[in-house]
Amino acid sequence: MTTRNPIEATPRSLRIAALVLPLLLLLGLLAWQRPDPAAGVLVDGLVQLGGERVDRRAPDFELPGLDGTSRRLADHAGHLIFLNFWASWCEPCREEMPAMVNLARTLQRRPFAMVAVSLDEDPQALRDFLVQEGIDPTSMVILHDPEGRSAREYGTELLPETWLITPRGRVFARFQGALPWDDPSVIRFMERLMRAWQPPAP
Secondary structure, three states, X not given: OOOOOHHHHOOHXXXXXXXXXXXXXXXXXXXXXXXXXXXXHHHHHHHHOXXXXXXXXXXXXXXXXXXXOEEEHHHHOOOEEEEEEEOOOOHHHHHHHHHHHHHHHHOOOXXXXXXXXXXXXXXXXXXXXXXXXXXXXXXXXXXXXOOOHHHHHHOOOOOOEEEEEOOOOEEEEEEEOOOOOOOHXXXXXXXXXXXXXXXXXX
């Protein structure tokens, strides 16, 4: 009696699938592990702005806004997130805030989200500062964390401190101290990042 080769006995479509499937899995793995498309931008732009390269998952958190409604950082997934830790008693923070407002307004129609987490213990001090400085609280997402838990999760060491987070939820840059966020060079840097992360057209 003749014994058939089990491979020959397998239907042609199944043999092709058995060969193609591992290849597809390998290609998918390589695509997932491909270099960050913004890496080239970071080499020049990040260094010029005095930022520090970071690469780790962005901790999510939930905090109340000025109206008492709780909001999560993850609500802004799919956007370039500008996460700033500050307080109204911090003089560099106060000096930096107008430039942040200008940046947020400039990029308001782009996939960009500015989240400013105040570490003020007294929420009224936060509100008074915004009124005194004429800062429109709707120009950005302002959250209140009097215990500073979110700042500790990120490893914030001084105020103000800013973290840039990719649309996929990974921290990639850290900036310590106040910066002129509305400077044209900063705006160009943010726009280049958003273009680099923009999904390809179908």
